[in-house]
Amino acid sequence: MKNLVQKAAGIMALAICSIVPVAPHALASNGGPGTISFINALKFGRIIFTHSGTRTGTLPSCATATTKWALDVSTPDGHAQLSVLLTAYSLQKPISVIGAGDCSVFGDTESISYFYISD
Numbered sequence: 001m002k003n004l005v006q007k008a009a010g011i012m013a014l015a016i017c018s019i020v021p022v023a024p025h026a027l028a029s030n031g032g033p034g035t036i037s038f039i040n041a042l043k044f045g046r047i048i049f050t051h052s053g054t055r056t057g058t059l060p061s062c063a064t065a066t067t068k069w070a071l072d073v074s075t076p077d078g079h080a081q082l083s084v085l086l087t088a089y090s091l092q093k094p095i096s097v098i099g100a101g102d103c104s105v106f107g108d109t110e111s112i113s114y115f116y117i118s119d
Contacts, residue, residue: 053097
């Protein structure tokens with residue numbers, strides 16, 4: 001009986017967690033469609049790039065560089081993002097950027113959550 005109660009409690013907790021909405025980053029910005037005009041490869045797998053798209057939303061307080069975005073390419077996900085970024089840059093394709101709401105990659109630049117080619 002005790003195991004049945006524990007299983008039921010676990011199922012209820014899982015059900016509750018699955019219906020509670022997950023809030024997006026409260027202080028994050030987005031960059032509308034725009035081209036990449038500068039890419040700077042830094043130490044430790046960090047990339048900083050400038051983007052001409054109009055920025056909307058709320059920049060995190062750490063982000064004082066308003067036309068730049070930061071990307072961590074030290075992970076497999078970062079490698080994939082860098083590949084798409086360089087392709088968009090070389091073809092002059094516009095991208096849209098979704099911010100992560102933090103400056104974890106570079107101190108004064110908002111990190112990206114993701115981006116996509118806009119055309």
